[in-house]
Amino acid sequence: MRWTILLSIALFLWPPRSYALWEFGGGARALGMGGATSALSDDPGALAANPAGIAGQDGLSVLLSSSNYFRGLDDGRSMGYSFIGLVIPTSIEMIKVGISVENFNAGDLYEEVSALAAIGMRMEIGKGSLNLGADVRVRRWDSAAVVAETGEELEHLRGKWTPSFDLGLVWRPGGSTSFGLVFGDLGGFDMSSGKGEEEKIPFFFKIGFYHEVFGFGLSLDTSVKQGIPSIYVGSERWIANGRAGLRAGLAFLDVSQGTNMSFGITLVPYQKPKVSMNYSYSHPIGTLIDVGGIHRIDILFKF
Numbered sequence: 001m002r003w004t005i006l007l008s009i010a011l012f013l014w015p016p017r018s019y020a021l022w023e024f025g026g027g028a029r030a031l032g033m034g035g036a037t038s039a040l041s042d043d044p045g046a047l048a049a050n051p052a053g054i055a056g057q058d059g060l061s062v063l064l065s066s067s068n069y070f071r072g073l074d075d076g077r078s079m080g081y082s083f084i085g086l087v088i089p090t091s092i093e094m095i096k097v098g099i100s101v102e103n104f105n106a107g108d109l110y111e112e113v114s115a116l117a118a119i120g121m122r123m124e125i126g127k128g129s130l131n132l133g134a135d136v137r138v139r140r141w142d143s144a145a146v147v148a149e150t151g152e153e154l155e156h157l158r159g160k161w162t163p164s165f166d167l168g169l170v171w172r173p174g175g176s177t178s179f180g181l182v183f184g185d186l187g188g189f190d191m192s193s194g195k196g197e198e199e200k201i202p203f204f205f206k207i208g209f210y211h212e213v214f215g216f217g218l219s220l221d222t223s224v225k226q227g228i229p230s231i232y233v234g235s236e237r238w239i240a241n242g243r244a245g246l247r248a249g250l251a252f253l254d255v256s257q258g259t260n261m262s263f264g265i266t267l268v269p270y271q272k273p274k275v276s277m278n279y280s281y282s283h284p285i286g287t288l289i290d291v292g293g294i295h296r297i298d299i300l301f302k303f
Helices: 002-013 018-022 028-032 051-056
Strands: 061-069 080-089 095-105 110-125 128-146 153-158 162-174 177-186 204-213 216-225 228-239 244-252 259-271 274-285 294-302
Touching: 028 228, 028 244, 028 259, 028 274, 028 294, 051 095, 051 110, 051 128, 051 162, 051 177, 080 294, 244 274
Parallel strands: none
Antiparallel strands: 061 080, 061 294, 080 095, 095 110, 110 128, 128 153, 128 162, 162 177, 177 204, 204 216, 216 228, 228 244, 244 259, 259 274, 274 294
16 A cells, blocks of 8 residues: 555656646635636735736735645655745835745655746726736756655656746726736746656646625636646635635646645734735545645735
């Protein structure tokens, strides 16, 4: 059983499929809403969802996030994801900049590191606004094939630092409705080890919609990668005068990744500066269901 579990991890993570694990990158709010945040990104988690989302933020904000993947696979190893995001105002009121660092690791089997820099610009249009954003990301991966019983390393592979780019917009025509559009992984992150042909991540585009009705925020995203669509649906409700939030989501990913259901909660103990503590859980449906899902906890500061 131990061998089967570890082999499954290795096959699941082995290039070029590891990028599947970035589907729910960013903070706990994004995970809790099933990843449907391309039209809603209004905190540093936007750096993982839609770079245009940083343009609508006020002041300095910092997001620190940590995740545990598939707890049933531990067996002496750990699988985790961490995210640090920072959005900074500039001397030009309509322009914001952001930086983030992400890390996914499966112990000594696999690790992937990403660093990103983004810029966003907000323009007032009539009663609404149009936010534009762009970022550049560099990533590198490390991978090893390990014999489960002895821990002997069979082969160690390392990718090179490779850039990719994202472009996005968020349009708020007025009221509580917004639309998002993202073109991601432009240029293609290279997952090859240099021992064979290039294995680049394909680019994708995502369209998002968000609307508030009867006190609930409803979000819907649709993305297409290599002609294969994925659908993300999320909802949230703020209660106690905005000091607590509840959310849930579903992600209907492509055939190779399955479906995920998620839920989350937010507590806001301080308003000035605003401090939010967030927890979310996402569970795969029909795949790896016996080994648990993703737990994510983070803390958000808005100054």
